[in-house]
Amino acid sequence: MSLVSGPGRGGVAAGLPQELSLYMDKHVSYIQSLDRRKDEREYWLTEHLRLSGLYWGLTALHLLGHPDALPRSQVIEFVLSCLHENGGFGAAPGHDSHMLYTVSGVQILATLDAFDELEARVQGGRLKIGQLVDIAGLQDAETGTFAGDEWGERDTRFLYGAFNALSLLGLLHLINVDKAVGHIQSCANFDGGYGTSPGAESHSGQVFTCLAALTIAGRLDLVDQDKLGAWLSERQLKNGGLNGRPEKKEDVCYSWWVFSSLAMLNKQHWIDGDKLANFILQCQDPQMGGFSDRPGDMVDVFHTCFGLAGLSLLKFPGLIEVDAVYCMPRAVTKRCLSK
Amino acid sequence: MVNYSDDPKWADITPIPQDDGGPHPLAAIAYSDEYSEAMGYLRAVMAKEEHSERVLDLTEHIIEMNPAHYTVWLYRAKTLKELNFDLKTEIEWLNPAALKHLKNYQIWHHRQTIISQLNDPAGETDFIDTMLGPDSKNYHVWSYRQWLVKQFGLWKGEEGQKELDWVDGMIGDDVRNNSAWNHRWFVVFGCGEENIRDEAIVNREMGYAKAAIHKAPQNQSPWNYLHGIIRGSKTALSSLKDFALQFASLENPDDVHSSHALDLLAMIYAQDEDTKEKARQAFDLLANKYDPVRKPYWNYRKETLVN
Numbered sequence A: 001m002s003l004v005s006g007p008g009r010g011g012v013a014a015g016l017p018q019e020l021s022l023y024m025d026k027h028v029s030y031i032q033s034l035d036r037r038k039d040e041r042e043y044w045l046t047e048h049l050r051l052s053g054l055y056w057g058l059t060a061l062h063l064l065g066h067p068d069a070l071p072r073s074q075v076i077e078f079v080l081s082c083l084h085e086n087g088g089f090g091a092a093p094g095h096d097s098h099m100l101y102t103v104s105g106v107q108i109l110a111t112l113d114a115f116d117e118l119e120a121r122v123q124g125g126r127l128k129i130g131q132l133v134d135i136a137g138l139q140d141a142e143t144g145t146f147a148g149d150e151w152g153e154r155d156t157r158f159l160y161g162a163f164n165a166l167s168l169l170g171l172l173h174l175i176n177v178d179k180a181v182g183h184i185q186s187c188a189n190f191d192g193g194y195g196t197s198p199g200a201e202s203h204s205g206q207v208f209t210c211l212a213a214l215t216i217a218g219r220l221d222l223v224d225q226d227k228l229g230a231w232l233s234e235r236q237l238k239n240g241g242l243n244g245r246p247e248k249k250e251d252v253c254y255s256w257w258v259f260s261s262l263a264m265l266n267k268q269h270w271i272d273g274d275k276l277a278n279f280i281l282q283c284q285d286p287q288m289g290g291f292s293d294r295p296g297d298m299v300d301v302f303h304t305c306f307g308l309a310g311l312s313l314l315k316f317p318g319l320i321e322v323d324a325v326y327c328m329p330r331a332v333t334k335r336c337l338s339k
Numbered sequence B: 001m002v003n004y005s006d007d008p009k010w011a012d013i014t015p016i017p018q019d020d021g022g023p024h025p026l027a028a029i030a031y032s033d034e035y036s037e038a039m040g041y042l043r044a045v046m047a048k049e050e051h052s053e054r055v056l057d058l059t060e061h062i063i064e065m066n067p068a069h070y071t072v073w074l075y076r077a078k079t080l081k082e083l084n085f086d087l088k089t090e091i092e093w094l095n096p097a098a099l100k101h102l103k104n105y106q107i108w109h110h111r112q113t114i115i116s117q118l119n120d121p122a123g124e125t126d127f128i129d130t131m132l133g134p135d136s137k138n139y140h141v142w143s144y145r146q147w148l149v150k151q152f153g154l155w156k157g158e159e160g161q162k163e164l165d166w167v168d169g170m171i172g173d174d175v176r177n178n179s180a181w182n183h184r185w186f187v188v189f190g191c192g193e194e195n196i197r198d199e200a201i202v203n204r205e206m207g208y209a210k211a212a213i214h215k216a217p218q219n220q221s222p223w224n225y226l227h228g229i230i231r232g233s234k235t236a237l238s239s240l241k242d243f244a245l246q247f248a249s250l251e252n253p254d255d256v257h258s259s260h261a262l263d264l265l266a267m268i269y270a271q272d273e274d275t276k277e278k279a280r281q282a283f284d285l286l287a288n289k290y291d292p293v294r295k296p297y298w299n300y301r302k303e304t305l306v307n
C-alpha cells in the first residue's frame, strides 16, 4: 500500500457543492490505485510504514463496504512475508520487527479472518506473535509500560498496541494488565488529558491510546470522565474540525482520535457532530478520491482511513460500523473478541 | 550523488537487492535510484554484521535521504557501540540532522541514548533552544527536555530556578504555548510532588497563572493550570470568585471577556443552594452565546445541577 500523498487535494478540485456528499466509489478506486504507484520515489521512502499503510487502506475499504477490493490472498501473502522468526512483524520484508507493525499485521489478519491461514503457514503462529519479544517481551517489568522494539523507546502508543493485538488474538493474559493500567494512570495530567509518558503534555492521540487501552482492560472507572470529556470537547474549532492540543490546527486524524475518545466515554453529543461531518467531507477530493488532513492539502491513505472512520462513528449513511477502540469494522472485533 | 558500485572502498561488498518476500505483485519492486543502491549495501553489511567507520558513513547517507527508516538508526546505534565511537562527535553530527527533520522521533531517541551514555547534559539546553526556534510546540523536543530535566535533576536548587526562568521566557514569548505551560507544571509540581502542599509555591503559581490570564483572558492554558493547582492543593473555589468576576459577570451578560471565567463562576455558584439559579444562567450563556459549539456539553453541566 503506497503512502505517497496526492495526487489529489482535499476540497479544492472544482470546488465542492453546497450539499456535501461522500464520494464512496472514488475512495475505493483511490485506495486500489495506491499499489500501482511504485515508480514514485516516495513509495519507497515510506517503505518503513508499508504494513500500517496496508492496514489503513484495507480498513477504509471495509468501512466503505468493499472488503474485496484488494485481493485477499495477496494481502495475506504480503503480511506473512513481513513476519519474523521471533513472532514480530516488520513494516516490510527485510525490516526489523516492531510493535507498531506487529499490531498492523494482527489487525489485517483479524480483518481478513485469516488467523487460520497464519497457523497453517507458521505452526503456533498466534501464540508466537503473542509470546515472543514483540509483544509480551517488551513490557517493562518495573513500570508496566511497553517499548516499541528492542531499542527501548517507550510510549503509551506501544502499550495500546500490545492491548489491541493481544486482545484480538485472545491472549491478553500474557501481559501484566494491572501494571500497565497503573502506568496509564501515571500519564494522566492536571488538565484531564494524557501524554506519551508521565508528565508529557496532553495530546489527543495519546488520550485515544490510553482510553482505548483502559476500555480493553475494562477500567474506564479510573478516568475522570467529565474532566477529560471537557478537555476533548474543547478540541472542536469553529470550522467543525478537531485539534490535537490547545492552540493547534484542526486535522482529520485528530478528529478521529478525539471523537472516538468521546465515544468511549459515551459523550459524542458533547460536540457538534454535523459540523464535524461537514469538516471531514470538505477534506475529500471529489474527483480522484482520498482525504487530506484539512481542506487544501494533499490526500493520503492515513487520513482517508481516519476520515472514513470518523464519518462511520458519526453514523454517516452508507458506511459500515466502526469500532471506536480498535479502528476496525465492528463486525470484525465482535467476531474476534467473542472467541 | 553518492555512488557505491564505483567506489573502491566498497568493492568487497555485493549489495543485496530488496527481497519482496515472494511472488506477490502487491510488493513488486521497481526502484533503482540512489536510495535503493544505498539500501542494497546496507542489507549486505547487516547480513555480515559488519560494524565499521564506513557503515557509519553509509547509515549517515541513508538517514539523510530517509530519516524515518527505524532499522537504519538501530543499526547505526549498534555500530557506534561496537566501535566505541566518540559520542560527542555523534552529537555534533546529530544537531543539524535534527534541525532538518523536525518531526522525526528516531533522532530524539537516538540522542537520548547517547546523552545518557555520555552522562553529561552540557550544551543540550542550548540545542533545545535552537530546535524550538522554528517550532515552539514540537512535542518531541519538549518530551526530550522533560527527560533531560528528570535525568539530570535540573528541577532542583539553582538549576531548578534556571529552568523556571527559561520556561517563563517561553511563556513570555507566546502566552498561548500549551507545551510551555505543561513544562512549567512538570518542573514545579511534576518533579517535586510535595510542592503542591507548599503554600508559598501554590500562591506564587496561582499568581503567575492569573497574570497570564489578564494578558489573554480567553487562553485555555493558564486556566487549566489554575484549575490544576486548585484541585491539587484543595484550595476553595470560592476564593477565586472576585478574580473570575473581573472577566465575566451575570450583571453584564453582553460583556463577558472569557468563557473560562464564566465556567469558573458557574462552578462557584453551583456549590451553594442559594446561587444555583445563577449557575444555570451562566451555563445558558455559555451554551447560547459564548461557546455554542459545545452547547450539549454546557447543557449537560446544567443538568447535573441537582435541585
Ligand SMILES: [Zn+2]
Residues within 6 Å of the ligand: A251, A252, A253, A254, A293, A303
Ligand atoms: Zn493528521
